[in-house]
Amino acid sequence: MTFCPVCGLKFDRGNYRMLADHFVDQSRASDFRHISWLNRNVSKDLMKAEDLSVSLMTFYHISGGIGKWIITDFVRRFRGDSPHPFILAMQQYDPEVIRGYVVEHHHFLKQWIRSCSYIIAKTEFEDVQSFELENIMTELHGYGASEPSHHELLIRMGESLGLDRNFILAEKPLKQTVEAIKIWNDLAASGSWISAMAAMHSLELIANRDLSNHGARYPYFNPSILSDKMVPEEVKTFLREGYEADVSHSYTALQLVERHARNEDTEEIQYAYLRSAEAFSDYLEARLERGVMLGNK
């Protein structure tokens, strides 16, 4: 099946002409989300459906594997010439931004383990189950006092910047985070395990140091933060964990996706990744907005 990357409407496999007709219809209706997707991913110039179908075919064309296709798109979207505003904000140390990160990311991590659990429940492959089990342990459970979970490190980072642990745990997520979590949950609950895996683990590319070898222009954060004496150790510890761990995690997951993907899985994987990346972009904005709300106290 071919899917509309914005609303999920389904078309026959490889039928980019029908998808183009759908986009042209949505453009005539001046639908913000469809037009925004075209502007950012294909072209700002109006096209006939016939020409748009060729552009869409080019956009979805895979050369060198689905993993490479995802990495290339992710770099352009978040860490390329026009990086996401959250990436720009992380190029200098700003306690306000980090506080926003903490409060919204707590909710992201809760959904993260739900999505990983769906993958475990749906797959028959033991290498995938082992990978996800380890991931859940690392992200939310940890391995005793000597190896606290990323969730625990996140809370300690917030506490070091004056946030109360109970506040972090009790505060409701912002609207963009709620909507993103709904998309991630729906993708995992109703989609295939392999598309859910691509949708979720592609997001770990955000912190991947190796993306500079794939054209990334900006690091996830300015590495000088890790040696800045003004930055609390808890902030450095959390950022360092992600900085070092996610290189292997995001690549390993995409390698598992490539290993187990069948030809008929490709379009659903691309769809799930694209929906997830759009949701992630909105969610990263929520981190910034939350930071502004909390203020630089």
Added chain:
Amino acid sequence: METNNRKGCALCDATWGEYYREIDGNRMFFCCDICADIFENMVSEVKKRTGWKNIDHVDLNGNFSLGRQCTAKSGKETFNFYFRTYSDGRMMKFEER
């Protein structure tokens, strides 16, 4: 009021969409209602900060991700500013620069 985006949407210059809104007595083309909201909010903010009653021209340079560096003109006066919005059109940052 005119902008440097002569081809399409007054805010982003896209030629998708068929959305029109009257702003300051001018019927302006936008690709979608969110772009129209952003433009309308931007115009209000410029008027609030300058005290101008009307704006003749706005030059916008940038995009959604990086934000937009702009110059507004009213008669012989100019006002330079930068702004960026959230995806849903709400203002994230607006500053004179």
